[in-house]
Amino acid sequence: MSEPTLAVLLSAVAAGEPSALRGIYQQQSLRLFGVANAVLRDRDQAADAVHNAFLNIARRAGQYDPARGAAEAWLAAVTRYAALDILRARGREMPSDDPALGDIPVEPEALQLLEGQENGTRLRACLQSLPEKNRRGIVLAFVHGLSHPQIAAQLELPLGTVKAWIRRGLLSLRDCMA
Amino acid sequence: MTEEERQGLAGEYVLGTLDAAQAQAVRDDPSMATPIAEWEARLAPLHALAPPEAPLPELWVRIERSLQGTAQPRAARSPWFSRFWAVGATAVAAGLATLLVVQRPEPPPLMTVLLTSREAPAFLVEADRGGEIRLAALNNQAVPEGRVRQLWALPAGATAPTSLGLVPEDGRIRVRAAAIRPEPGMLIEITLEPPGGSPTGRPTGPILFIGRLAPARGV
Structure with missing residues (x-):
C-alpha cells in the first residue's frame, strides 16, 4: 500500500x-x-x-x-x-558537563548517517574538511541546541574563540558547498 | 552589515546559537528569508543525527484538541461527527461499536527501530497486537544489484524465523502473517537474499538490520 x-x-x-x-x-x-x-x-x-x-x-x-x-x-x-x-x-540551563552529551552525533562514524540525505554527501565532505573542534561545535549546536558558552565548556575553549570559530566554520561550509 | 556578516548571522540563526532577542530580530527581517532558507537546505542533512524516538500515543490527541480549539470553520467539526456523517446512517451502528472498542484500554502497540551493524537507525517497525506489522524505512538505501531484502520475524522460543515477505524498493511494507502473533521480545530482522527471496524458507544471506519488539511507550 x-x-x-x-x-x-x-x-x-x-x-x-x-x-x-x-x-x-x-x-x-x-x-x-x-x-x-x-x-x-x-x-x-x-x-x-x-x-x-x-x-x-x-x-x-x-x-x-x-x-x-x-x-x-x-x-x-x-x-x-x-x-x-x-x-x-x-x-538553556541544561548542564553542559553531562558526560553523555553529544557523544553520539560527533563521532566521525555518525557522519555516515548524512549519506543518503539530500545534499548529505556534500555536507559530510565539507564538515570533514573543517578542523575537528570546529566541526564538533557546529554539530553540537545543531543537533543538541548547545549555546556558545555550552560549546566553549564542552570543547574547553575560550568563549570568544568558539564564537569566532563557529562563524568562520559556517562561512567555510558555505564556500565549500557552493 | 556586510554580505558576509548577513550570511554568518543567518547561519547562526539556523544553527540555533542566537539568543531569543537576536533570533527574533533575524526572523522578523524579510531580507534574511533567503539566506535562512539556503542555510536550512545546507544543514538539513544534520537532522539525521538525531536518533528517532517514539512519543507517547497521547501526543496526537493533544495536537488534535489544540487544533480544534484554534480551528477555522472547516476544521471545527469534531472528527467523529464528520466520520459518522461520511459513512452514512446504515453504518452508524457499526461505527458506534468501533467507538466502544477504541475506548477500551488496549495494550500499547509494539515497535522497534531496526539498526544497522553500526547502530544507525534504518527501519521503523510497528506491530498491532491484532497481527498487522508495518515497516517503514527511516533512511532508505539502495539494495545491491541482483539482491532483495527479506523481512523475518522470530517469536521468542521459536527455533527458526518466519518470512514476512520481501521489502519493496521504497522500504515500506504492511503485512499480516497468519502464523505470527506480534508480542514483546519478538525479533524482527531483514536479510539480503537472492531475487525472489530465500530459496530455503530460512534466511540465507547476511542480516542487514535487526531489532526486538517492545511496547511503545513514552516517558
Whole structure:
C-alpha cells in the first residue's frame, strides 16, 4: 500500500484538509520527536515542541515550497525551531558537563548517517574538511541546541574563540558547498 | 552589515546559537528569508543525527484538541461527527461499536527501530497486537544489484524465523502473517537474499538490520 507523499499531504493541509495533518504525523512523528528530544533532552518538553510544531505546520503548510528542498527537511526545521524556542524560554540551563552529551552525533562514524540525505554527501565532505573542534561545535549546536558558552565548556575553549570559530566554520561550509 | 556578516548571522540563526532577542530580530527581517532558507537546505542533512524516538500515543490527541480549539470553520467539526456523517446512517451502528472498542484500554502497540551493524537507525517497525506489522524505512538505501531484502520475524522460543515477505524498493511494507502473533521480545530482522527471496524458507544471506519488539511507550 503506497502512502501519499509528504509534499502532497502538506498541500492538502494548506488547502484546508485537516485530516492530512494526521498522515504527516503518522509518517514523521518518530523522526520529529527524535529531533526535538535531541535538542531538549527531556521527553515532556520534546512533546511540547512537537505539539507546537504541528500547530505551526497546520498554519504554515502553504509556505512549504518543494523547489526549496524536501518536505522532511522543512518539517524537521519547523520542529527544531519549536524546540529551540522552548530551550531559550527555559534559559538553556541544561548542564553542559553531562558526560553523555553529544557523544553520539560527533563521532566521525555518525557522519555516515548524512549519506543518503539530500545534499548529505556534500555536507559530510565539507564538515570533514573543517578542523575537528570546529566541526564538533557546529554539530553540537545543531543537533543538541548547545549555546556558545555550552560549546566553549564542552570543547574547553575560550568563549570568544568558539564564537569566532563557529562563524568562520559556517562561512567555510558555505564556500565549500557552493 | 556586510554580505558576509548577513550570511554568518543567518547561519547562526539556523544553527540555533542566537539568543531569543537576536533570533527574533533575524526572523522578523524579510531580507534574511533567503539566506535562512539556503542555510536550512545546507544543514538539513544534520537532522539525521538525531536518533528517532517514539512519543507517547497521547501526543496526537493533544495536537488534535489544540487544533480544534484554534480551528477555522472547516476544521471545527469534531472528527467523529464528520466520520459518522461520511459513512452514512446504515453504518452508524457499526461505527458506534468501533467507538466502544477504541475506548477500551488496549495494550500499547509494539515497535522497534531496526539498526544497522553500526547502530544507525534504518527501519521503523510497528506491530498491532491484532497481527498487522508495518515497516517503514527511516533512511532508505539502495539494495545491491541482483539482491532483495527479506523481512523475518522470530517469536521468542521459536527455533527458526518466519518470512514476512520481501521489502519493496521504497522500504515500506504492511503485512499480516497468519502464523505470527506480534508480542514483546519478538525479533524482527531483514536479510539480503537472492531475487525472489530465500530459496530455503530460512534466511540465507547476511542480516542487514535487526531489532526486538517492545511496547511503545513514552516517558
